[in-house]
Amino acid sequence: MTTAPPRRSPLRSWQFRRVITAEFISSVGTQMTTLALPWFVLTTSGSPARMGLVFVIQILPVPLLSMPAGLLVARWGARRVTIVGDVVNAVLLAAVPTLYLADMLPFWALLVIVALVGSVASAYLSAQRMLLAEAIGPDEGAVTAGNALFETATSSARLVGPAVAGFLIAQFGALNVLWIDAATFALSAALMTGLPRRETVPEKLSANNMAEGVRYLLRDPVLRTMSLAALGYGTLMPVVLLALPVMAKARYGEDPHVAGLLLAAWGGGTAVGTVAVARLARRISPTRFAAYGGVGAAVMLWLLPWDQPAATVAVVVAASCMFLPAVTAPAVALLTLRPPEHLRPHVLPVFGAAVFLASPLAYAVAGVLFEHLAVSTVLVAVAVGATLCALVLLNLAGRKAEAA
Structure with missing residues (x-):
């Protein structure tokens, strides 16, 4: 009598490792550009308003195009969309220093390039999550753990990228940092090219499919509840992030070291949390984990x-x-796996679009609130909102336990 060898975790597969490695490399480059591009605009134009406009133009296409972009992901497949997105991003980012050195980069042209980068991101973000699920398989726990490790790569890039960019900008200038970001996307595309092809049935681009994905998300009680709770935290936490420098100024004598400490705590806590979720996700159901x-x-x-x-x-x-x-890793895992396969490209972008709309709105509202209210008052309101989200998740986990 023989014993079957234990099944190897999909998180140890070379496909999964390639996806995570590509995500980390491209995210480091993106975070470097997040500092380098505004610095380039500010130093060349001397206008903080122009710098702010660049941010707005880059992020605006993501919520506007995320749902139609899901149709493209459904037709082309996540692997192809990711590779094409990497290549297009590499070309767009390399175009900025190329055109500037040729004295052919008026501000309107820069805005067009930045808008195109944001347009690519609208399909790229959901395609990455789907590609991650394809590399792991249909196991909810494994996909939750994989999404947590995906967030670990992104969080680590947020810590590494700006620090490296600050050093490189001082040594070589902001334009050369954009060259490096272009190279990271090219390397990411090369890594994705090595993944096995996945046969997909070409899907006719139709707004009906997109509408069906929205209806499925709103109709499914688990996805609807998880999405609303995750969106709630996604709206509340930007208020907390904006509160940190306000606290450093109001409570701690305008000490920039305190502001740096609090922002570092934010990134460090997120990184630790993603690692913990990755280790525990396969032992706990997604709804209980979120609760x-x-x-x-x-x-x-x-x-x-x-x-x-x-x-x-x-x-x-x-x-x-x-x-x-x-909360976020189980929500994304369920959004990726719970819908029927033909609807998956049309469900996840709905959540992504909502998050991308909520975050800038939260920053804008928080700025107004801190102008007129004490920081402690705003933070109490945040705690109340977080408690309501937690109660919603507890109720969902209780209902799932009863149904089991």
Whole structure:
């Protein structure tokens, strides 16, 4: 009598490792450009308004085009869309220094290039998540863990990219940093090219498919609840992020070191949380995991409004951010796997579009709130909102447990 060898985890497959490696490389380059491009605009034009306009133009196509872009992902497949997106991004980013050195880059042309980069991102983001699921397989726990590791790569890039960019800008100038970002996308495309082809049935581009995806998301109680809760946290946490420098100014004597400490705590807590979720995801159902993460984040956020030393504020910020991947990773996993396969490219972009709309709106509203209200008052309101989201997730987990 023989014993079958244990099944190897899909998270150890070479396909998954290629996807994660490509994501980390391209994300580091993107984070470098996030600093280099505004610096280039500010130093060449001397206009903070122009710098802000570049941000707006880049992010605006993502929510506007995410849903139609899902039709393209459904027709071409996630692998092809990702590769084409990498190549197009590499060309667009290389065009900025090329045109500038040739004295052929008026500001309107730069805005066109930036808008095209944002348009590519509208399809690229959902295609990456689908490609991740294809590399892992249909296991919800494995996909949740994979999404957490995906977020680990992205969070690590947020820590590494700006620091490296600051050094390179000082040494070589902002234009040369854009060359490096273009190279990271080219390398990502090369890694994706090595993935096995997945046969897809060409789907006719139709708004009916997109509408059906929206209806499915709104009709399915699990996806609807998970999406609303994740969107709630995605709206509340930008307010907390904007509160950190306000707290450093109002409570801690305008000390920039405190602001840096709190922002580092944010990134560090997120990175730790993604690693923890990746290790535990296959042992806990997605709905229960999201409920645990929602409760933990809400409890930590209730500790944030009160006056306390900067060190304990940093600990609270790190802890609250540590719990958030337990909400977002299961939500993305269910959005990726729960719909029928022909609807998956049309469901995930709906959530992505909502998040991309909510985040800038949250920043704008938070800025107004901090102008007129005490930071502690705003943070209490955030804690109340997080508690409501946690209760929604607890109710969903309870209903799923009863149905099991």
